[in-house]
Amino acid sequence: MASEALILEMLMNPPPNLHEPLPLSNRRATIYGASITFMIITWFAVALRLYARIKLVRKPGWDDILVVVSSMLNTAATICVLFAVESGMGQHFLTLVPKQQTQYIKTFYIANGIYVTNTAVIKVSLLLQYLRIFQAGTMRWICLSLVVMITAWGFAYGFMAWVPCFPVHAYWNRLQTPNARCYAYGFDSVPSFIVTFETHTATNMTFDLAVFLTPMALFKQKSMRRKSMLALVGLFLFGGVVVLTSVWRLYTIVNNKAATYPYIDFTWWTPISVILSCLEIDLAIVCASMPIFWPVLEKSLTHIFVTYEVRITExxxxxxxxxxxxxxxxxxxxxxxxxxxxxxxxxxxxxxxxxxxxxxxxxxxxxxxxxxxxxxxxxxxxxxxxxxxxxxxxxxxxxxx
Known part of the structure; x- marks a missing residue:
């Protein structure tokens, strides 16, 4: 259960109407529909990627392993989101009984830790995929430098997400650990809590942009065919959707100051940011898999929608x-x-x-x-x-x- 000081602060500045109609993003159907649908699409893309790499090309690599790891983490996070809905996400926090409050905070702790970790895993997977293309030269060193920076960034924020308090269980049970030391995601104070979420989301967006702009060097190749050029543009446009999703998530966090403005209400302000988090990872995984499975899918479609030229000689x-x-x-x-x-x-x-x-x-x-x-x-x-x-x-x- 949340600490008594936090509950007292919520009671001093409560929502104007505890029984107001639910916004679209807070409804169970919206959360379930968005998270489950995109998770299925993600696994379909990953399955096609693995089929192409293992069955056809026969050259699986670390990038494929990390994509599978990212998909598994994404699935676990989605399950946590569904449990969070059953624990009261979308409702006002003050309307929940103490057991629901504790259960929600536990579920959010796991989901947030997975999300923070996964944002680094999927980016590293994309960079390892680029290293298959850039075998030498400046672009290879840029990719390696980004791998190092994103890995360090992921470890730093991942540690803060998984160990927000000493001991860890103080995160969801402050009453039994009054002397616990919490920081960052552990909600030691409102300002530090807001800064942690905002800085992670901002740096995540920056790294997303850097990763998706890295292959721009391929446009300098004069020998690139028009078809390959259009395919690369399409891939960048899809990556742009991932970046825009990250920007949108940053906007929601800044707008409600990490679910603390205009009043502290974790379960009420969180759903829109959670949905965007799921979509961001889902789209990033699909974007990472498209260059691998699309040629195979394109060839299959060619056999289905093919136009034959018939020549008859007499x-x-x-x-x-x-x-x-x-x-x-x-x-x-x-x-x-x-x-x-x-x-x-x-x-x-x-x-x-x-x-x-x-x-x-x-x-x-x-x-x-x-x-x-x-x-x-x-x-x-x-x-x-x-x-x-x-x-x-x-x-x-x-x-x-």
Whole structure:
């Protein structure tokens, strides 16, 4: 349960209406719908990434391992968010019973620790992915420098999130540990609590921007194809959505001063920031996986929505006298051909059967099939057919960057 001093401060400045209608961001359906939906999309993207790297390319790396770790942490954080809703997130803190208050603070402690850790893990994963591209030169050193800085940043804020008090359980049970020492996320004071959240969110946004702008050097390659250029632009636009989500989260934290303004109410002001935290990590994981699985998905779509070019060629044979058989229309040819076609107008009149007469005047009905050219057209085992159909397709080229 929160400390008596904190509860007293809340009672001195309570919400104007403890039973006011819930904002859209505070409703259970909104929190459940946003967090669960994007978590499923994230795992789908990660599954495609692993399939491409392990099954097709057969070159998994540390970046893939960290993406899986990030997805697992993200799933754990999402579960904590769902438990937090059941513990009262979205409601006014003063309307909760002491057991709910304690349960909410425990759940928020775990979710916040996971989020702070995960913001560093996913960025390092992206940078390790860049190192596959930048094998040498200045860009490789920039990526390595960012890996070191983000790792140190993650450890620093991660320690403050996971160990906000000495002992740790004082974070959610101040009454049994009145002499506990708390700092930063431990809410030792309102100003330090606000500064901790604001500085982490601001630096997180800055590192997001740096990570997503790092591959800009690829645009300097004059040999880059137009298709690869458009793909890279699309990836940056998607990364821009991640940065904008981080900016939006920073705005919400500054606006309500980490759930302490205009009055202290952790469960009431928190939902919008929590939803944006989930979306930020979800989108970052999808963005990290897109360059890996998209070429495979694009190729599959090509097989589904493919347009085939059909080329039909016709070979005409020459008789012994050198004339085209189909163009012979002299009287001798007409006399030697017996046609069953008549002008009676029946439906059978449209069917014409050509029979070859022998010297004695009789008609051999099977003479037509003694012709080598005809045999080649009807015999499935024969070669050199006169009519050929060639279906030519070319798979779409993969992204190159």
């Amino acid at each position: 070979h005409r044979r020459l008789p012994e006298n050198g004339e085209y058989e189909l163009e012979r229309a002299d009287a001798e040819s007409t006399r030697r051909s017996g046609s069953l076609k008549s002008g009676s107008g029946n439906s059978e009149d449209g069917l014409t059967i050509t029979r070859t007469q022998t010297r004695n005047g009789t008609v051999d009905p099977f003479m037509h099939y003694k012709d080598q050219y005809v045999i080649e057209q009807v015999d499935p085992l024969a070669t050199n057919h006169g009519v050929e159909t060639n279906v030519e397709t070319e798979p779409k080229k993969k992204w190159n960057f």
